[in-house]
Amino acid sequence: MTVEEVPVRRRPRNRRQLVVDAAGPVFSERGYHGASMEEVAARVGISAAALYRHFPNKYALFVECANLMVDRLRDVLGELPDQVALPELLPALAQVTLEHRASGGVYRWEARFLDVEDRRELRAKFTAVVDSVTAALERDLGGTRTRLRASAALGAIGSITLHHTQIARQRAVELLVDAALRAARVDPAAAPRTASAVHLPVRPEPASRRGEILQAAIPLFADHGFRNVSMGQIAGAVGLTSSAIYRHYPVKAEILAAACLQTAAMLEQAAGQALHAVDGPQESLEALAAAYVAYSFENTALISVAEAEIVGLPPDLRRPVTLAQREHVALWERRLAQTCPGLDMRQVRTLVHAGFGVVVEAGRQLRWQDTDANRDAVAALMLGALGLSG
Incomplete structure (x- = not known):
């Protein structure tokens, strides 16, 4: 084989994203303190030294993992038409949640492990997601305590990140969206x-x-x-x-x-x-x-x-x-x-x-x-x- 024929190994352009995708499940399985950069590197198939070229420490990696789900939710909200109806909005959010099921629950730990400024930024992003769902709920259903009902609907959808039940993806979306819509229609005042x-x-x-x-x-x-x-x-x-x-x-x-x-x-x-x-x-x-x-x-x-x-x-x-x-x-x-x-x-x-998830987010x-x-x-x-x- 000539020099010209020797294959050149190039670093994948999306390696940083591969690291984040691998790290989320590690944090979910081990907890923040139990997770190690070495295990994340092994799952990506790189050395620990290579991992540190992308993230200087475990905390920096955790911050990005904690933001992953909400950033994807905001992305999909940005792609939807203005004034989108709740029955169209919730399935889009459920699809994203299922895509990141293995690592999506990491955000729930943020108050315990993130610094004050990072926590504030993450919560602001989730507030924007709740705002979007609340606005759609108000347009479609009206009624009282719309923000509480929107949070309950998101809790039903987000619950899939907190357990490991094996279920067909489309069926999971249907179940979660139906549960979310039913929660959104509840009149808490009554x-x-x-x-x-x-x-x-x-x-x-x-x-x-x-x-x-x-x-x-x-x-x-x-x-x-x-x-x-x-x-x-x-x-x-x-x-x-x-x-x-x-x-x-x-x-x-x-x-x-x-x-x-x-x-x-x-x-x-x-x-x-x-x-x-x-x-x-x-x-x-x-x-x-x-x-x-x-x-x-x-x-x-x-x-x-x-x-x-x-x-x-x-x-x-x-x-x-x-x-x-x-x-x-x-x-x-x-x-x-x-x-x-x-x-x-x-x-x-x-x-x-899904019912448990409603209690968590409504609470x-x-x-x-x-x-x-x-x-x-x-x-x-x-x-x-x-x-x-x-």
Whole structure:
């Protein structure tokens, strides 16, 4: 082979985008702190040194990954006609979300891991997306609390990034858009008194040092971030020396896992109480929705911590928490399947998660202000997304 015939290897022009596309799933699977630049480089098929030519550090890469979904959503909104109707707008957003499903959930962590300025910029972009959906909703449907309903619709669509259920893409788009449109049509002002009437089990007063540590740790994790809180800080909050806390919890991750399991047990108990006095699948789902929304409003700090940090726990600590979550989803699936006989179980599971997504985004839109009206509105939006009148 002559010199002229030797193939020349050229760097792909889109290598930076290839890096971002590979990094998103790594962050989603490992968490921010568990992800490594070396693993991202390996997935792209380049050396770590080559990766650092595109991104100087892991934080810079995370910022771009966190912005990926919202930038794509804004792009597609810019391509749509002015005054586009909601039934045409939502499928376009759902298609983009499905395209970036593996990494799309990263944006939900931004408040915990992004610097103030980067967080502000990202939230401004999402605000613009909500603005567009709100404007379309106001044109097509009118009514009250349009921004809350728009956020709920986006929550239904974005829910697909938070679970791994295998489902045909077009069928997923149809399910998510239908759920979003149903949520958008809900009148929160007419929501019946459901979640506001729920009385959750009272979190037990700590009867041991382990209980005291759990109670003190979660607010610290929520305020400062799990990685930024030391065992010494937690020990000081309960009057222990830094060395004494290790007799109760050998590693900090055990505290987070134990708190999540305690709260999961409370949700299970609340669901059991909600189902005790009702008959029929629809009544059961209405009771479950009321309990789930009440739980979400009362455990915002722990939920926000767990959402970002559980994926980074060691497998042996993460497994019991994941199992508890799956058991709760299965509780919903069994009852929703009875009201949706035309759906297979994968589709039912996707719809259940759409309901959860409505609660997350509607709650965020309300800044989790725990009032009776807000609880009942969110429960009505969730039931609407599931196809129930509430």
